[in-house]
Amino acid sequence: MTTTPRTIDVVLGDRSYPVWIGPGLLNDHARWRAALRGRHALVISNTTVAPLYLERIAAGFEGLSWSSFLIDDGEAHKTFANVGLALDALARLGATRDACVIALGGGVVGDLAGFSAACWMRGIDFIQMPTTLLSMVDSSVGGKTGVNLPAGKNLVGAFHQPRAVIADTDALTTLPDREYRAGLAEVIKGAAIGDPAFFAWLEANAAALNARETGPLIEAIARKVQYKAGVVARDETEQGERALLNLGHTFGHALETAGKYKVLLHGEGVAVGMLLAAQLSERLGMSEVADTARLHRLLDAVGLPTAIPAGMDPAQLLALMRLDKKNLAGTLRLILWRGIGRAEIVGGVDEAQVMAVLEAAVR
Known part of the structure; x- marks a missing residue:
C-alpha cells in the first residue's frame, strides 16, 4: 500500500481547499507556504505540541512577521478566555486582514485557532496543521470552530473554512x-x-x-x-x-x-x-x-x-x-x-x- 502523500479537495461551490495527507508534510514548506497570502502569521499551539513541531515549521516563515501563542493541553482550555488572549496576540503582531492563523495541534487547538481567526477583523485566513489522528480525520476538515462553556461543549462557534489542511502522518509517531x-x-x-x-x-x-x-x-x-x-x-x-x-x-x-x-x-x-x-x-x-x-x-x-x-x-x-x-x-x-x-x-x-x-x- 502506497505511502505517497494524498491530496483530497474540499469543494464548496466556487471555493475549495486541499487536504494533504502523508509523511514529512510539516517540513514541506514550499507546499503550505503558498497558502499564506499576507505578511503576518500567528501560530496557535499548545505546550505539548509546540516543543515537538514548532521549530519544524518556523523555517517556512522566512520573510514574514510571525509569533506564537500557546495554551495548556486539554479540552478544558478551549475557552473564551484563551480566545481573548489569542486575539491580544494578533493585536500585538499588528495582524492585518490578510494575516493567517496557523493551528498546530489537535482538535482543541484547531477549534480555538479557527474561532479566533473567524473573530479577528470579522474573519481572516487560517491553516490547519493537525497533529492528532482525531483532528486529521475530523475536526480539521469542514470549518467548524468554537469554544466550550460550563453548560456544555461547543455551544459557541462559527463556520470558518481553512485555507489548507496539512496532515503530516509523521506527527502520529509521538502520539500516545x-x-x-x-x-x-x-x-x-x-x-x-x-x-x-x-x-x-x-x-x-x-x-x-x-x-x-x-x-x-x-x-x-x-x-x-x-x-x-x-x-x-x-x-x-x-x-x-x-x-x-x-x-x-x-x-x-x-x-x-x-x-x-x-x-x-x-x-x-x-x-x-x-x-x-x-x-x-x-x-x-x-x-x-x-x-x-x-x-x-x-x-x-x-x-x-x-x-x-x-x-x-x-x-x-x-x-x-x-x-x-x-x-x-x-x-x-x-x-x-x-x-x-x-x-x-x-x-x-x-x-x-x-x-x-x-x-x-x-x-
Whole structure:
C-alpha cells in the first residue's frame, strides 16, 4: 500500500481547499507556504505540541512577521478566555486582514485557532496543521470552530473554512496510544454512518491500524476525509445531511461534560456514544443486534471504551443531552442508524427509551 502523500479537495461551490495527507508534510514548506497570502502569521499551539513541531515549521516563515501563542493541553482550555488572549496576540503582531492563523495541534487547538481567526477583523485566513489522528480525520476538515462553556461543549462557534489542511502522518509517531485510539473512533464513525465497505475494510485492517502501519493509516485517513469532504460539500452549515456526522456525539458530549473533560477523551466519548446510539436504535426496532455486535467488536479490537464510566449519573447525562444543538422544539433529535452504513436523523426520541439505554450501560 502506497505511502505517497494524498491530496483530497474540499469543494464548496466556487471555493475549495486541499487536504494533504502523508509523511514529512510539516517540513514541506514550499507546499503550505503558498497558502499564506499576507505578511503576518500567528501560530496557535499548545505546550505539548509546540516543543515537538514548532521549530519544524518556523523555517517556512522566512520573510514574514510571525509569533506564537500557546495554551495548556486539554479540552478544558478551549475557552473564551484563551480566545481573548489569542486575539491580544494578533493585536500585538499588528495582524492585518490578510494575516493567517496557523493551528498546530489537535482538535482543541484547531477549534480555538479557527474561532479566533473567524473573530479577528470579522474573519481572516487560517491553516490547519493537525497533529492528532482525531483532528486529521475530523475536526480539521469542514470549518467548524468554537469554544466550550460550563453548560456544555461547543455551544459557541462559527463556520470558518481553512485555507489548507496539512496532515503530516509523521506527527502520529509521538502520539500516545490512548490519543491514537481516540482518533480511530472518528474513523470508525465515518464508516458506520455511510460506508459499509469501509467498515468491513476497518474490520480486516484493525491489527495494521493498531500497529500504526503507514500505508493502511494513510488509506484510512484519506477514506474518512474523502467521505467527510463530500458531506461538507453538500451541506456546509449543517442544515441536513451534515448532522449525520454527529453519530454518537450527543451521548459523547454529555459524557465528556459530565466528566469535566478529565474522564474521557473526545474520541472515547464518541466510541461509547456510537455504541449507545446503536443500542438505542436496536431498542427502537430500527436495527439488528448483529449490527450492534459488529460495532462493539470493532471498538474492542482497537482498544476503545464501550461502557459509561463508573459513577456517572444517567439522569445528569440525559439533562446534558437536552442541551445538544441538534434538538428541536424541546425534544431530543438524535443520529441513529438502521445498521452499519445507514445512519439517519431521528426527531422526537422518547426520553424514557434513552434513559433505559443509559442505565443499562453504566458500569
